[in-house]
Structures are given as C-alpha cells and as structure tokens.
Amino acid sequence: MAVTFSKQKTPIKEQDPQVRRSNFGEVCLGYTLEEGKIEAGRCLQCKTKPCVNGCPVKIDIPAFIKCIREDDMAGAAAIMDRYTNLPAVCGRVCPQESQCEGLCTVGKMKDYEPVSIGKLERLVADWKYAQKDLAPKAYEGEKKGRVAVVGSGPSSLTVAGDLAKMGYEVKIFEALHAAGGVLIYGIPEFRLPKKIVKMEIESMQKLGVDIETNVVVGKTITMQEIMIEYDACYIAVGAGAPHFQGVPGTTLNGVYSASEYLTRINLMHGYEFPKFDTPAKKAHKVVVIGGGNVAMDAARSAKRLGAEEVTVVYRRSLKELPARIEEYHHAVEEGIIFNWLTNPTEYVDNGEGKLKGVKVIKMELGEPDASGRRRPVPIEGSEYFIEADCAIEAIGQGANRVLLSTFPEMKLNKKGYIEADEKTGQTSVPGVFAGGDIVTGAATVILAMGAGKDAAVAIDKYITEKKAAK
C-alpha cells in the first residue's frame, strides 16, 4: 500500500518569535481537533509499537491516537488516564525526540518525520480539562492504608494519583506555598502555563489526594513522626540545591543561580513586579552559563524581561547540548546568542559590588570523561570579556540536605542522593520509598513520573503484605 500522508509533522501554531520574546505567554499554541486528526492519521498503527517502549510510563500511544482519528476524544482521554496523571504537562515538557518519537516507525522511514506524539498527547489532555463532566471520581470504598508523600513535583503527583486511585488515603507535604515542585518554580510559563499545572493538581485533589503546603519535612515535621502516622512514605524532594562553579565574583550583585532566577520569575511572578512583590531584576546584557533546559529557560526568561542581549555560554558544543532540541531552536528564534566551547573564569566587579561582565575562556574537547562525553579543556591565553549586568549559572543542582540531614537512617550514595531500588523505589528504611531527582540526580519530569508509577505499585504491595501479616 502506498503511503499517502505527509512526510512532515502537521505544522503547529506557535507565537511569532518577535512577539513572544517580550511576553510570557505559551510559545506553542497546540493543535486544533482538525489538525490533531490529520496528525493522528500519520500513525501507522504498527503492531510493534516501538513508541510505547520509549515512554517511561508506557502509555498505549497507538491506542489513544486511534481514538483521536475516530473522533473519540473521551476514549483517548480514558486510555491516557490509565497511564499518566499529568498528560497536559508531559505533552509539553517531555523530550519526545529521544523517547516515543525517537522510536516511531514513521520516523524511521527515509525523509519522514515521526508522528507528533507529544503534541497529540497535549491535545487530548487540554480537551479533557475543557470538559466539565469528565472530573475524576474519588475512590469510595474503605481506605486501604495511609501514605505520606514528601514533595509535590511530578514524581510525587504520580505516586499520589495512582495510590489514591487504588484506594489509599494520600497526604502530600509541600515545603513551598504552592504545589507542583519544579513544574511551578522551575519551568517557565511560556513552556508550561501554571494554569495547566493547577488543573492537573486540582484533578489530583478530586481523586482525594490531600495537599498541605508550607511543610518542610525534617523541620516542620520529622520523618520519625511521619513513619508513626503513616503506613508508608514516598520521598521525592527533587534535586533542589543549586551548584555554583565557584569562580571569583560569584557573590557579586547581579550573579544568580538559575534556581533563584527562575524561582523569582515563576513561583513568585517576578515578571509581574510590582503587581507581585518579588522583583526580578531587569538587566540589559545577560550571560547564562550552562547548556541544559534550565539554561534555555533562564536565557529565554531574561529576554522576556527585556534584556537587549542574552548570551548562553556552554563549555561543550552544540552536539553535546543536553537541552531539548526544540528549546534550543526556540531560543535561537528568539535571538539568544550561543558561545560554544566557552567557560567563565571570573565575574568582574564594576567597583560598586555589581557585575560589570564575565571573563570567559575558550575550551576544546579532549578525552571522554566518566559520562562518556569529551571533556572540555581550557585553551591557554584565549580569555575574553563579555559585558553583562546579569549572569545566571545553570550548571546543575545537587541533593538538598534539609530532609536528609535529619534522617541519618537513610542510606545515600556517594553523590548524596538516596539509594533506592531501581524497580520499586524501596530505600534502606522499611516502608520508605523514594524516586525522582533525589534518587537519580537532576533528570526529566517523565523519568520522575516513571519512578512514581513503579513506586505506587511497590507501596501497594508493601502495605498489603504488611497488613496481611498482622
């Protein structure tokens, strides 16, 4: 049979780069139902379903795409609900190119792009939230047990949603004043609108999940108290402690961690200062250090705050860039400048304790390091100066010690992350499970969700067996 569908993905509407670079509205505007149906028509419904293997939560992708094709959006939503509690989030922030879409059979054909699975997932999720009568129903039978969840990011929301559906009483403790973790404080509005996160969380609450904010576990309540009160506990507090390279001038005014920069903007609405009280400094020239999604988010946010020039300084080259390729393309479209193979050596003082610019040095790639990537080595004598009144370090985060330092029973690995079983999330402490970035180090939303899914099954098994043994 001859293939008659388009080689390219059905085009999706985006805000014009010239317009969006000065607003925080969402960049991607999503498919209409019509466009979605056309894109769904590109799926071969192949028997091997390689896309499903690429999905950390194993969504039955061909099945929901078939529903879209047949105008059965409710059916598509029902299929998705079986696998993910955060479809509107995943459709927006998953690195589909290296997961489902990376394995898509259509994409393997010469000159063909894969099916736009992520955008279809988003379409179904957004459709679902627009339907008032599709609210999830809370479990009504006798509760099977009580589970505490520490943190309210994607891993926690997944475990909480799954356990609530199974019939557990679930309580989430969140340290900040708003639930959602990195979805709220880290990922900017233009990539993931906060109203989408709020809808996903509300849908979780309708399932019966109870969320208490302003509780810093280890401080406001202890793990010991939690273990007395609950049958099991899931820890997914993320990798929240920002690293600094530690070059001279790191404490100058105008130098930020990306965590602070983005938290001010996202959680605290700094871009709406003075309507909101937390300011986000408006800078003229901004240098962002790093090459991950967080670096892209910081650079693009700086542009939107009004910076005339934003330069990303990355010590490796485009080929090694860890950011999603879509984010990189969006950044380029918005006028972000990239200085490859470059690393800062000093933040320079303007004489009044403020940043005047960044001294950087050119790098070359040497032998592969432990991560398998070629290690960047400075080229002697290649320093130059970039004028800047704001510098943002986005070079990664480590384990936050606030909870762990009060819970010495918990076994950690060499890097300070929690040691947990890969399949179940079981930690060295019976009844305590863990997942997400606090186990793996900074990774993706979907991997954290995958860990949550596995842990939900393991927690159910643990509590069921414990109760049966009594």
Add this chain to the structure above:
Amino acid sequence: MFKIVSKQKLAPKEFDFWVEAPRIANHAKAGQFVVLRVNDNGERIPLTIADYNKEKGLIRLIFQVVGKTTATLSGLNVGDAIQDISGPLGTPSEVEKYGTVLMVGGGVGIAALYPIIKALKEAGNKVITILGGRTSSLVIMKEECKEYSDELIITTDDGSEGMKGVVTQAMEMLVKQRGEKIDRCWCIGPSIMMKFGTKAAKELGLPIWVSLNPLMVDGTGMCGCCRVTVDGKIFFACVDGPEFDGHKVNWDEFMNRLRQYKDEEKISMEKYEAEVGEPTWL
C-alpha cells in the same frame, strides 16, 4: 492560613505578633526563623522566631517595618491571618554550658537574641546582656531579656537610658575595665552593628557568633539568594546559618548584597503608599 492571636507595638515601626502555627511551635528552637508570605501577591521574607509556646501552638514574630511587606504585615490585626508561614528554618543556635556568655543586641535584632539568651540561661550559663539603641524607647524587650540575664546593660546613643554610647563601648568596659572572663559571645542587630561588634570582639579576644539576615526566597537551600562568604567559602545562610562565626564573615560583601534590590524596594513602597495611603499606625 496562620491566625494572629495578639498584636502589640513595641516601639515606632516595631511590632510583636503571636501567631497560630502549631507544627512550627512544636519543633522551633532558639536561633531559627520562618519564611512568610503575607498574601497572595506577596514576597517571601525571613523573620526570626522570637519565642514559641508548644502547648498553645503559637510562635512569636517581632519585626521592624522596613518596606512594603513588613508595612502590610504591620497593618494586620488580631483575628487576621498570614497567608503562608514555613519553618522552623535554619540551624538552631549551639546551646551548651559555656560558662559566661555575653549577649549583645540592637534594634529588632534583640528579638532574635532573646530566645538564645533564654536557652543559654536555661543551659546553666552566666548570661551578661548588652542591649543598645539610639534612644531608650527604641531598646525593646528589656524586661524579658533581664529575666534571663544575670546582668543587663543598656546603652543609648543619646544617654536617655543606661550607658551613653554604643554597645561596643559596653563590651570593652566589661572585659577591659572589669576583667570579666567571657567564654562566648553573640551579637545580633543591624549589620553595621554586627560588623563593629565583631571588630570589638576581635580586639578583646572573644569568640563571637552573629545571626545573618540576608535576602531570601525559599529559605530551604533551594535558590542560593542568601549566599554569604564565611572563611572564604560560600554558604547558604538559610540552611548553613543563620548563625556564623562573626570573625569569618565577609561583612562588606554581606552588606552589599543586602542593598541589591534597593530601587525595587522603593518602587514597591511607593506603590503601597499610593494604594493604601501613608501607614499612620507606624
């Protein structure tokens, strides 16, 4: 929501609240703080826990109005609620039996010093306290500090109460003239006072602990806004502090970072006054 159960004005622009926060009261220790947000559009600011009552589930917050957030907070009354309070945050004071401790406080920093005075007294130390201010009415919590101090010395710039002069002069008097042997010293107040208190302690050969109050956002080690250089290394005051060895703090850098948002603070305050009118209750 965290309900205010009592409110008192201690001095011009200085207020004293007791607030319902049972979980925080249950775990609070001397030297710790909370981060609060007054309302939905509010910023997160750190305030020391000046006292706590585990049985009643209350914490005490004493603050000085320095900008929009504290002005808004001071406008709340008994029965009103603070939107968000998170805590107790930070590492508690190292309370041990040292022998004789010298406690130096000024301004609203006295509120941060008070729980440490209390804890050190209860741990069996001889406590000598110096409280200083511009004038008598600005030296707060005198009676309460006196209750847990073996000796209380007041200094005022204008001589309206106690010794005329500043706290460092009282420190010198104690050690040099009287020959008091001090085993450990705390100094909490405006940064300039802590800087000079530390300088005096150095000259007198005293170990001194200070409580730093940098700008913070989350207050749980997540953002690094509160980073300070101590002994040449970067620390986050919210989790590694707020107390540090004063001799090792880079004071000029600390004070520079406190000024980081001066312009925006002014914009906020002007907007507040345009909307609410001048806060006459201050």
